[in-house]
Amino acid sequence: MRMVDIIAKKRDGGELSKEEIDYFITGYTEGDIPDYQVSSLLMAVFFNDMTEEERANLTMAMVKSGDEIDLSAIEGVKVDKHSTGGVGDTTTLVLAPLVAALDVPVAKMSGRGLGHTGGTIDKLEAVEGFHVEISEQEFTDLVNQNKVAVIGQSGNLTPADKKLYALRDVTATVNSIPLIASSIMSKKIAAGADAIVLDVKTGDGAFMKNEEDAIALAEAMVAIGNNVGRNTMAIISSMAEPLGHAIGNALEVKEAIDTLKGEGPEDLTALCLELGAQMAVLGGAAATLDEAKEKLQAVINDGRALEKFKNFLENQGGDASVVDDVSRLPQAEYQFEVKTDKSGYVEEIAAEEIGIASAMLGAGRQTKEDEIDLAVGLVLKKKVGDRVEAGDTIAVIHSNREDVKDVEQKIIDNYRIGQTQNEIELIKQVITK
Numbered sequence: 001m002r003m004v005d006i007i008a009k010k011r012d013g014g015e016l017s018k019e020e021i022d023y024f025i026t027g028y029t030e031g032d033i034p035d036y037q038v039s040s041l042l043m044a045v046f047f048n049d050m051t052e053e054e055r056a057n058l059t060m061a062m063v064k065s066g067d068e069i070d071l072s073a074i075e076g077v078k079v080d081k082h083s084t085g086g087v088g089d090t091t092t093l094v095l096a097p098l099v100a101a102l103d104v105p106v107a108k109m110s111g112r113g114l115g116h117t118g119g120t121i122d123k124l125e126a127v128e129g130f131h132v133e134i135s136e137q138e139f140t141d142l143v144n145q146n147k148v149a150v151i152g153q154s155g156n157l158t159p160a161d162k163k164l165y166a167l168r169d170v171t172a173t174v175n176s177i178p179l180i181a182s183s184i185m186s187k188k189i190a191a192g193a194d195a196i197v198l199d200v201k202t203g204d205g206a207f208m209k210n211e212e213d214a215i216a217l218a219e220a221m222v223a224i225g226n227n228v229g230r231n232t233m234a235i236i237s238s239m240a241e242p243l244g245h246a247i248g249n250a251l252e253v254k255e256a257i258d259t260l261k262g263e264g265p266e267d268l269t270a271l272c273l274e275l276g277a278q279m280a281v282l283g284g285a286a287a288t289l290d291e292a293k294e295k296l297q298a299v300i301n302d303g304r305a306l307e308k309f310k311n312f313l314e315n316q317g318g319d320a321s322v323v324d325d326v327s328r329l330p331q332a333e334y335q336f337e338v339k340t341d342k343s344g345y346v347e348e349i350a351a352e353e354i355g356i357a358s359a360m361l362g363a364g365r366q367t368k369e370d371e372i373d374l375a376v377g378l379v380l381k382k383k384v385g386d387r388v389e390a391g392d393t394i395a396v397i398h399s400n401r402e403d404v405k406d407v408e409q410k411i412i413d414n415y416r417i418g419q420t421q422n423e424i425e426l427i428k429q430v431i432t433k
Helices: 003-011 018-029 035-048 052-063 091-100 120-124 136-146 159-170 177-190 211-227 249-260 266-282 289-301 304-315 351-360 405-413
Strands: 079-083 106-110 148-152 195-202 231-238 334-339 344-349 377-380 393-399 415-418 427-431
Touching (some): 018 035, 018 052, 018 159, 035 159, 035 177, 052 211, 079 091, 079 106, 079 177, 091 120, 091 266, 106 120, 120 148, 136 148, 159 177, 177 211, 211 231, 211 427, 249 266, 249 377, 266 289, 266 427, 334 405, 351 377, 351 405, 393 405
Parallel strands (some): 079 195, 195 231
Antiparallel strands (some): 334 393
8 A cells, every 4th residue: 555546546536445545544654654744644635525434443543552441340321522613612510510410420621721721630730739740540530430531632542533633734735524523523433421401612712713614614524423332412602702701721611610509690590501411411311401400400409510510629639629718719919990981782792802911911721831820810790792882891801910911902802882782692502413
């Protein structure tokens, strides 16, 4: 088998066999196939797409290129949730204990944030002492005992994907549905879950700005998951504005606690109930989505979800007392109110720019080596559709620097206030096999 023949086949619109895909992935991972040949193949895929079978074979070849997490020792159906990322996306912090409170095992592998999107591990590390550096055996034991645990991503998980992504980044082939879908799904499948719920964001603050592209990506990932034996479904949700009110690590932990108490923002609560219901049904804790939502609401109302969050934090070394006293979370030195000089309705909030504003304070990182400030960020006081009067506070800046004029101006510039009362449709579509 020769790489040049595989390139020519895909260039001419042919369908690659499993053996050809395995050959190229194995050869590239091991350093036997050079970047320039793989770049050529990636561009051929970019223009000629891949069939469902090719996508599934590519995904599994990447899974097999490195370590796979074996969750077979965990009792029950292991359900994972993946979000394609956004601004203020606190869903994992709420969903993990919420679904675990229904005795559905949540064995979560999470990463850190980069750019304007936050990382689950960064947020959890705002709780003093919390750590994800645990062995696979301890991870398994915690999930069996408490139904929930979070571990950091393995260093040798899908090494083929890491190499391919770096190459796609410099060859203008990132925005390819089969390549994005196989990249995401390879990591989810290698992480060992039996069932996968995907939250595919669309809108200004999402990777997929266009709803049609988000649907195409969701359909591709659902097809891959189901074709390789993982029960997979997706929800298309809006990232036209930041989710919830808080943007920033400790601030989002506080918002997650509020939500588990039943006092969280309306949109964050609604999305968590929707995603949680899907996880509960796939995990066998409910027969229907309506029954699942009722059960999820019940564990919020009676405090079991909040207690599960406490146990989860404590089991991984965290100071669980933050649940009862959020002032124990990292606190920024300064708070500044951002006021508007206009009256009307909030018509639009540019989510990505608001996320960047939070990152400017130190809440996010631009490179993997950057240190982040866990205390800083933004709390939005007005969302799309809200009425505002001149002089009203639209956001509060939590900062450890005294001069925040640049951040304040960025917020003002990215709130559009007019005379139309817009409404955002949070759940756009549900996609199943």
